[in-house]
Amino acid sequence: MAQWQGRSKRKSSGGRLRPIRKKRKFEIGREDQFAFVGEPTRKIIRVRGGESKVQLFGVKKANVTDPKTGKIQRADVTKVLENPADPNYVQRNIITKGAIIETSLGKARVTSRPGQHGVLNAVLLD
Numbered sequence: 694m695a696q697w698q699g700r701s702k703r704k705s706s707g708g709r710l711r712p713i714r715k716k717r718k719f720e721i722g723r724e725d726q727f728a729f730v731g732e733p734t735r736k737i738i739r740v741r742g743g744e745s746k747v748q749l750f751g752v753k754k755a756n757v758t759d760p761k762t763g764k765i766q767r768a769d770v771t772k773v774l775e776n777p778a779d780p781n782y783v784q785r786n787i788i789t790k791g792a793i794i795e796t797s798l799g800k801a802r803v804t805s806r807p808g809q810h811g812v813l814n815a816v817l818l819d
Contacts, residue, residue: 696722728752728807730770730786730794735811747811752788755813757801768796770813788813 699720704710719741726736726748734750757768775793776782788794792803794815801815 696724698722726750726808727782727787727789728813730772730788746809748809749807749811749813752807752813755794755796755801755803755815757796757798757815757817759798759817766798768798768801768815771795771797774800793818 697716697720699716700710700713702710702712723738728749729751731751731753733753736748736750738746738748740746752770754767755770756765758765770788772795773783773786773788773792774795776787776789777791778789779787782789782792788803788807790803790806794801794803796815798817800818802818803813803815805812805814807813
């Protein structure tokens, strides 16, 4: 079902707001796109203004930054260790921003939004 991202019908105090117009097509949002640990797949979608976004469905590798040296390396992603967005995401191996993943270089925190940006960037943890 589509998500509507227009103005609410209620004020923050609970009072009613009178509608100034009907709903518009550009106020419709998309369903959340989750990136899973697995076979890498991408989807390019058109957004408002003719721009495009790349959504990741599957991720095998991440761009991992070492904060001590500042070097960036490609590392294999094995599993999701912790996800503050939802504890259930750990069992399903769903990667979102802020998730802690296990890589071939060690534990890393995800700094990008894979469902929006199309890449998986992370920073190594001590």
